[in-house]
Amino acid sequence: MNRERIDLLVTGASEVLTCAADAPDLVGRITDGGVAIDAGRIVAVGDISGYVADRVVDAAGGVVLPGFVDAHTHLVFGGSRIDEYAAAVAGVDPPDDVPVGIMGTVTETRRYSTADLISQAEPRVIEMLDHGTTTVEAKSGYGLSDATERKLLQAAAELHRRLPADIVSTYLGAHAYPSDVEPSRYVEQIIDFIPEVAEMDLAVFCDVYCDRGFFSLEETHRILKAGRDAGLWPKIHLDAYSHTDAAAIAIELEAASVDHLNFTPVHELELLADAGIVGVYMPALEFSVAHPQPFEPRVAMGVGMELALATDMCPGCWTSSMQFTIVLACRLGGMSVAQAVRAATYGAARSLKLDGEIGSLIPGARADLVLLDVVRYEEIAYRLARNAVTTVIKGGVVVREQAA
Numbered sequence: 410m411n412r413e414r415i416d417l418l419v420t421g422a423s424e425v426l427t428c429a430a431d432a433p434d435l436v437g438r439i440t441d442g443g444v445a446i447d448a449g450r451i452v453a454v455g456d457i458s459g460y461v462a463d464r465v466v467d468a469a470g471g472v473v474l475p476g477f478v479d480a481h482t483h484l485v486f487g488g489s490r491i492d493e494y495a496a497a498v499a500g501v502d503p504p505d506d507v508p509v510g511i512m513g514t515v516t517e518t519r520r521y522s523t524a525d526l527i528s529q530a531e532p533r534v535i536e537m538l539d540h541g542t543t544t545v546e547a548k549s550g551y552g553l554s555d556a557t558e559r560k561l562l563q564a565a566a567e568l569h570r571r572l573p574a575d576i577v578s579t580y581l582g583a584h585a586y587p588s589d590v591e592p593s594r595y596v597e598q599i600i601d602f603i604p605e606v607a608e609m610d611l612a613v614f615c616d617v618y619c620d621r622g623f624f625s626l627e628e629t630h631r632i633l634k635a636g637r638d639a640g641l642w643p644k645i646h647l648d649a650y651s652h653t654d655a656a657a658i659a660i661e662l663e664a665a666s667v668d669h670l671n672f673t674p675v676h677e678l679e680l681l682a683d684a685g686i687v688g689v690y691m692p693a694l695e696f697s698v699a700h701p702q703p704f705e706p707r708v709a710m711g712v713g714m715e716l717a718l719a720t721d722m723c724p725g726c727w728t729s730s731m732q733f734t735i736v737l738a739c740r741l742g743g744m745s746v747a748q749a750v751r752a753a754t755y756g757a758a759r760s761l762k763l764d765g766e767i768g769s770l771i772p773g774a775r776a777d778l779v780l781l782d783v784v785r786y787e788e789i790a791y792r793l794a795r796n797a798v799t800t801v802i803k804g805g806v807v808v809r810e811q812a813a
């Protein structure tokens with residue numbers, strides 16, 4: 410038999426998960442299959458007997474699945490809020506002179522140069538890669554001035570160039586009102602800045618924090634419409650702390666995702682699901698802030714909503730691990746392990762409009778995959794607080810490999 414020569418074969422897996430959109434078991438589990446890769450793309454999954462390769466990676470009886478996609482992070486910021494967190498867990502007020510909340514981080518972030526912001530965010534991306542994340546959505550939003558928002562977006566672009574993880578940027582000038590500009594004036598600033606963000610390719614998405622005390626329905630609509638007109642797809646921080654009615658805006662403007670959803674009533678979840686909009690669930694954020702009303706993924710999935718998982722890496726929720734996020738989604742949110750793994754791969758890719766390209770191991774997709782030293786994929790949610798990743802392949806290139 411004449412076998413086709415390609416770049417890379419992954420063999421010796423106990424399970425390969427395709428996480429294909431239409432997988433009946435949600436994760437497309439194949440036993441005793443492999444993955445064939447050429448020119449950075451997947452050419453075959455399952456039966457790979459028709460191929461020989463220059464390089465063979467042995468999964469050593471472990472699980473192979475798509476690289477994790479982290480659907481919602483605030484990756485680039487300055488400093489930390491360790492004092493606020495330590496006070497919160499002790500149930501006391503933080504000292505007066507430490508950074509607290511979004512504005513505390515904005516004040517810190519504005520002090521740093523772009524190079525400083527890159528060097529602070531770079532270890533976070535490296536840690537994400539080490540934990541099997543190959544694509545990271547990253548929002549600006551700790552600058553709240555054109556100059557600092559530009560620096561945050563430029564820092565994310567530099568990290569994308571420098572590291573093997575893909576960084577997909579979102580402009581979130583509408584994260585909060587800055588304390589030094591009148592709110593209505595700041596909304597105009599955001600709208601005026603959007604064309605530059607689009608022309609300079611600084612972001613793919615435009616996001617607004619719509620909630621009580623944050624941006625109003627009218628402001629949310631204006632900002633997202635301006636973004637869409639400039640070619641930036643809308644996303645919304647929706648109903649995290651109150652019910653806003655902004656679900657209607659997400660549907661009208663065809664948002665790529667709606668994120669948080671803690672106070673979204675079930676009939677609105679159903680309308681969002683019918684519109685094909687992905688819901689982004691961030692159980693680590695809810696855990697980290699002890700959220701008073703956790704999102705209920707079973708209710709959303711019950712009305713047909715596709716969910717994405719995300720770490721929400723930010724100064725208020727410091728985790729880079731999608732495996733930890735899966736643990737919490739299962740144990741605290743009541744997702745099955747299959748539902749959570751699908752949300753951490755296919756669902757998250759869809760929230761970035763990248764399904765078919767990443768998040769699934771299917772012929773033609775980018776060869777972003779991880780190898781785990783577990784025999785069954787359910788162990789991701791079962792063996793707590795451990796990193797099961799042994800190998801990370803990004804675009805067909807081995808970028809992380811544990812010494813044998």
Ligand SMILES: [Zn+2]
Pocket residue numbers: 481482483646721
């Ligand atoms: Zn957020």
